[in-house]
Amino acid sequence: MDKTETPNAVREIRINPIVPSESVLVATARSLRPKKAEALVPRDTRKHVETCPFCAGNEAMTPPQIKSYPSDGTWSVRIVENLYPVLGDDRSNPNLTFGLQQTIDGYGRHEVIIDHSEHGTALHEMSEQHLALLFRAYRERMEQLYRSNNRLRYVLVFKNFGPAAGASIAHTHSQIIATPVIPDNVQAEVAESRRFYQKNHRCIFCSLIDEALTFEATIYDRESGEIRRRINVGQYVIERGQRFIAIKPFASRYEWEVHILPLKHQSDYLRVSADDYADLARIMRRTMARLESVLGGVQYNFFLHSLPHDAGCEECDASYHWHIEITPRTSIPTGFELGSGLFVNTVAPEAAAEKLRNAAID
Numbered sequence: 001m002d003k004t005e006t007p008n009a010v011r012e013i014r015i016n017p018i019v020p021s022e023s024v025l026v027a028t029a030r031s032l033r034p035k036k037a038e039a040l041v042p043r044d045t046r047k048h049v050e051t052c053p054f055c056a057g058n059e060a061m062t063p064p065q066i067k068s069y070p071s072d073g074t075w076s077v078r079i080v081e082n083l084y085p086v087l088g089d090d091r092s093n094p095n096l097t098f099g100l101q102q103t104i105d106g107y108g109r110h111e112v113i114i115d116h117s118e119h120g121t122a123l124h125e126m127s128e129q130h131l132a133l134l135f136r137a138y139r140e141r142m143e144q145l146y147r148s149n150n151r152l153r154y155v156l157v158f159k160n161f162g163p164a165a166g167a168s169i170a171h172t173h174s175q176i177i178a179t180p181v182i183p184d185n186v187q188a189e190v191a192e193s194r195r196f197y198q199k200n201h202r203c204i205f206c207s208l209i210d211e212a213l214t215f216e217a218t219i220y221d222r223e224s225g226e227i228r229r230r231i232n233v234g235q236y237v238i239e240r241g242q243r244f245i246a247i248k249p250f251a252s253r254y255e256w257e258v259h260i261l262p263l264k265h266q267s268d269y270l271r272v273s274a275d276d277y278a279d280l281a282r283i284m285r286r287t288m289a290r291l292e293s294v295l296g297g298v299q300y301n302f303f304l305h306s307l308p309h310d311a312g313c314e315e316c317d318a319s320y321h322w323h324i325e326i327t328p329r330t331s332i333p334t335g336f337e338l339g340s341g342l343f344v345n346t347v348a349p350e351a352a353a354e355k356l357r358n359a360a361i362d
């Protein structure tokens with residue numbers, strides 16, 4: 001029996017409260033378990049690798065630098081052009097458009113943020129001061145990109161860590177892609193949270209945080225008045241800081257998925273203040289340390305969802321709430337998932353949350 005198996009098997013479709021179409025089948029029965037992700041490869045923990053273009057001292061091996069922190073002397077975080085950009089301003093190939101097949105220019109920006117000058121330092125091993133600097137670098141570059149060209153509708157910051165998460169270079173790094181379209185999943189979050197706001201005059205993300213911070217919910221039988229079920233709602237909170245919270249979503253599509261959100265309503269990551277970085281860094285470091293402690297050699301993606309500029313709606317500032325989604329890769333999608341669009345999660349989110357909360361970290 002897998003050590004993550006819960007004593008009470010769960011088999012239910014959980015509706016994502018924000019985007020119902022992103023619902024998940026939680027099935028902890030063994031027979032439904034998807035295939036394991038790539039076998040764990042030992043993480044490269046070397047501090048310096050002679051041939052690595054992202055290592056300190058090898059600056060000449062990267063494409064042109066956009067910015068470094070600090071701007072002179074030894075850098076801690078460095079932003080460079082991507083050697084193989086998926087988007088750019090190159091117009092040498094005309095678009096292929098015919099019949100029903102339409103295209104949009106692959107116009108945009110694709111950049112790399114070298115998270116740390118040391119090769120094999122994982123996020124949970126970085127100091128909180130360093131992580132605060134990294135979060136500042138994300139914000140500043142996002143802002144510059146939005147300002148640089150009004151054709152850029154969305155700036156996505158994300159990170160792939162480990163081969164199972166699609167990282168092609170071992171040296172810890174994040175990426176920024178600025179696109180001429182708003183990604184569908186972001187658009188769906190914006191539209192659905194707006195719908196909730198119009199009906200309830202509240203931000204759904206704030207409502208979910210409030211719900212998670214309510215220690216216990218009691219469900220009474222409508223007729224007899226007897227207690228039918230007590231739910232410990234607070235069990236989904238993984239970390240709670242002064243300004244940020246890490247929550248295990250009730251309808252997690254990935255076994256060990258965790259979201260980080262500001263406790264106070266804020267739609268746009270660009271409004272994060274200098275005072276916020278320290279607590280955001282602390283919550284991120286502690287959450288990653290918990291994932292590492294439970295999973296050992298965690299391979300993951302994370303991405304930042306923030307209100308698109310020019311979202312085209314007045315109330316979206318009140319209805320949308322920026323967040324970071326961390327999605328550890330412990331399984332690969334099967335034909336069922338690709339064919340149905342319904343993700344299968346084989347670890348009950350309550351069990352995963354309990355393990356994460358109980359993990360020993362410094």
Ligand SMILES: [Zn+2]
Binds near residue numbers: 049053055118119171
């Ligand atoms: Zn390196």
Ligand SMILES: [Zn+2]
Binds near residue numbers: 206
């Ligand atoms: Zn909110």
Ligand SMILES: [Zn+2]
Binds near residue numbers: 189305323325
């Ligand atoms: Zn999101």
